[in-house]
Amino acid sequence: MKRLKYPLYFSFPAIAIFLLFFIAPTIIGVYYSFTDWNINADAIKFIGLDNYVELFKEPRLKQAFINTIIFAAAVTVLQNVTGIALALILNEKLKSRNLLRMIFFMPYVIAPLVIGYIFRAIYHPGHGVVNQFLDLIGLDFMMQDWLNDPKYALFTIIITDIWRVAGFSMVVYLAGLQFIPKDLIESSSIDGANYWSRFRHIVFPLLAPAFTVNILLAMIGSMKVFEIVMVLTEGGPGYTTEVFYTLIRTTFSSGEMGYATAVNMLLFAFVSLVGVPVLMMMKKREVEM
Amino acid sequence: MRKMKAVYPVLTVMLATLALSACGSNNKENASPSSSASVSAPASSSAASPSVEPKKDPVTLTFLIPNTDDVTPYNEIFSEFEKQTGNKVEVQALPGGDYDNMLKTRFSTGDFPDVFLMQPGTKQYVKLRADETLTEWSKEAGVWDNVIESIADFQKTPEGLAYGVPFGKTGQMGVFYNKEVFTKAGVEPPKNYADLIEIAKKIKAAGVTPFYEAVKEGWPTQIFYLSGWVSQVDQAVGAEGVQKLNVNEMKLSDIAELKDLFTKAKELKALDLFQKNALSGTYDEMQNEFGDGKIGMIFMLDGVLPQLEKKFGKEFLTDKVGFFPFPSATDAGTAMITPPNQLMVPSKAKHLEQAKELVKFMISQESINKFYASQPGIPIFKGATSEMYPVQQTVQGFIDAGKSTVNVQNRLTASFLDLGKTLQNFHIDGDVDKAINEMAKNYIKDGNSKRLTGFE
Numbered sequence: 001m002k003r004l005k006y007p008l009y010f011s012f013p014a015i016a017i018f019l020l021f022f023i024a025p026t027i028i029g030v031y032y033s034f035t036d037w038n039i040n041a042d043a044i045k046f047i048g049l050d051n052y053v054e055l056f057k058e059p060r061l062k063q064a065f066i067n068t069i070i071f072a073a074a075v076t077v078l079q080n081v082t083g084i085a086l087a088l089i090l091n092e093k094l095k096s097r098n099l100l101r102m103i104f105f106m107p108y109v110i111a112p113l114v115i116g117y118i119f120r121a122i123y124h125p126g127h128g129v130v131n132q133f134l135d136l137i138g139l140d141f142m143m144q145d146w147l148n149d150p151k152y153a154l155f156t157i158i159i160t161d162i163w164r165v166a167g168f169s170m171v172v173y174l175a176g177l178q179f180i181p182k183d184l185i186e187s188s189s190i191d192g193a194n195y196w197s198r199f200r201h202i203v204f205p206l207l208a209p210a211f212t213v214n215i216l217l218a219m220i221g222s223m224k225v226f227e228i229v230m231v232l233t234e235g236g237p238g239y240t241t242e243v244f245y246t247l248i249r250t251t252f253s254s255g256e257m258g259y260a261t262a263v264n265m266l267l268f269a270f271v272s273l274v275g276v277p278v279l280m281m282m283k284k285r286e287v288e289m
Numbered sequence: 290m291r292k293m294k295a296v297y298p299v300l301t302v303m304l305a306t307l308a309l310s311a312c313g314s315n316n317k318e319n320a321s322p323s324s325s326a327s328v329s330a331p332a333s334s335s336a337a338s339p340s341v342e343p344k345k346d347p348v349t350l351t352f353l354i355p356n357t358d359d360v361t362p363y364n365e366i367f368s369e370f371e372k373q374t375g376n377k378v379e380v381q382a383l384p385g386g387d388y389d390n391m392l393k394t395r396f397s398t399g400d401f402p403d404v405f406l407m408q409p410g411t412k413q414y415v416k417l418r419a420d421e422t423l424t425e426w427s428k429e430a431g432v433w434d435n436v437i438e439s440i441a442d443f444q445k446t447p448e449g450l451a452y453g454v455p456f457g458k459t460g461q462m463g464v465f466y467n468k469e470v471f472t473k474a475g476v477e478p479p480k481n482y483a484d485l486i487e488i489a490k491k492i493k494a495a496g497v498t499p500f501y502e503a504v505k506e507g508w509p510t511q512i513f514y515l516s517g518w519v520s521q522v523d524q525a526v527g528a529e530g531v532q533k534l535n536v537n538e539m540k541l542s543d544i545a546e547l548k549d550l551f552t553k554a555k556e557l558k559a560l561d562l563f564q565k566n567a568l569s570g571t572y573d574e575m576q577n578e579f580g581d582g583k584i585g586m587i588f589m590l591d592g593v594l595p596q597l598e599k600k601f602g603k604e605f606l607t608d609k610v611g612f613f614p615f616p617s618a619t620d621a622g623t624a625m626i627t628p629p630n631q632l633m634v635p636s637k638a639k640h641l642e643q644a645k646e647l648v649k650f651m652i653s654q655e656s657i658n659k660f661y662a663s664q665p666g667i668p669i670f671k672g673a674t675s676e677m678y679p680v681q682q683t684v685q686g687f688i689d690a691g692k693s694t695v696n697v698q699n700r701l702t703a704s705f706l707d708l709g710k711t712l713q714n715f716h717i718d719g720d721v722d723k724a725i726n727e728m729a730k731n732y733i734k735d736g737n738s739k740r741l742t743g744f745e
Binding site for chain 2: 038041145147150235237239250253254255
């Protein structure tokens, strides 16, 4: 059978858009990170690696780097654990499963800014729901200033973000679960495999493509976290919840465009360095059906 | 089929043309009223008169203001302006903490407002690259006649140029106290700093929290240091020292009296004189607790007064709120005053002539009296009538006695960048050296970023 081939020029508009809006700004960004572009300067000068040298001397970068890694690692792991657990539960024949699927997915549809504002009220040390509830059930010794105590602030943001994004992972895993042939599951049951064995030897390997998508998206998304941190703590108290993007915002808004672009480039390099090997590793373990 | 093939490119070209022409015509429509309005605008000098005839083609001017400012008097003035000229004014209140950044971003993208309110001082000219972006007012008729000379002088560069028109009132920073709490604790305003600590201890003993710090929001924490500066740092470094700081010939971290302010703040915390959970303290909660008599004193600026009046009524301000400057080691201290804000008009404002007209309208006698009726304060205009709050009368007394100094931030061109964040960190770790070194480093960074002489 002759295979239908489309002419190459059909792809030109898409390539042009990609070049214009993705590749060109990235190349320009790389160039600007080597300049002293500043809102107060008359001209933009090439300054070589000065921005990067200055950046590595900045104690806030170290703090932002550590916080971003902690945030990304915690969110990636817990978002996926929660997502797969929800998917497995809601893949069962429950009466209210459609309603529950919608409820768990809903936070993902709400803008992170809105969620941030809602949770700011929820975590309020005086009249927030969390502390009020702890007080009500006699756990008042656990009441904390969740967003303003440096010990808990980052942890609180992580929990909030997991609540927001777990529903998305759940949907991807649910889609993956739908593709697992039912006869495989049934035959393994007949062979006497219990739930855990079925999950470990059949479901888990066949969910590999969904894992790849979820892990990668969660990792990249959480390394680029901004809105939820901005609304909940603005990177504070002090610099205790500073992440890459809040640092970029500070430098960018103080007019240091070249320097801010250098921070952004560093994040881009970091995400690529982590993301590409993870993608390759995850692809290897995907099973062809 | 061949015919159809020919139709697709033609359709594509037509669609593209349509889209582009739609963009073009839209621009034309947008541009038209502004350009015609600016041509038909009359000479700006007539604008000062409150009885201007309404224009045939009214325009809508945009006015930017930080949302920390009360917009009530502005709305009243703009309503009158609209009645008299037909031109509307759209007030856009931007978040106070991000005001400068949002404004600079709008400038850099060419999205100029018509008029905007800016913090005091010629340092703002540097920040906004005034010579390229703002309207210059020094020779404009009908602007300076009523402005008090010292205020007009402060507004101008050494070359005599003014890129802003002063508006508002002379402000103050220092310690506002709840008189009822003081009565309950049996204390009087302090005679020196040691006395302040004793008073705070007595207030605590009376069951009231002596001080409230809105650490979460960062900016209120700066007031302790800024009001402390005029009472103890200025005495040590003098005008010469400030000038050295201006050209980066002196380091902030080398000023022992400034370091002492950090030590004093640490001592207040160690003595447990702040409220519990200071890290979650907010400006709003501070007002509530102060008004309810749960807090004895706040290091604050006079911007809090309209907020307190809204929440607790005018009588609360006139009868129950007192003020004293940050006390020095030897006396009651020096009152820190802030020059008035300024009105600025971008030279590329969409409705430049009408914007200038609006500024002149805002500083007309009728408008400024309207402003002071809503926001009483120490007037900056000759002949203006303002019923001052007692706390403002207290500061007026210090000014009259020659015991007042302008905020150091208004005397320095570079800013204490991110001082709020530095102080939040200081509140957490209490490391005096780290805090003052960070403050010094950020000050130099800001000077360098603004390309100031001596900071290269």
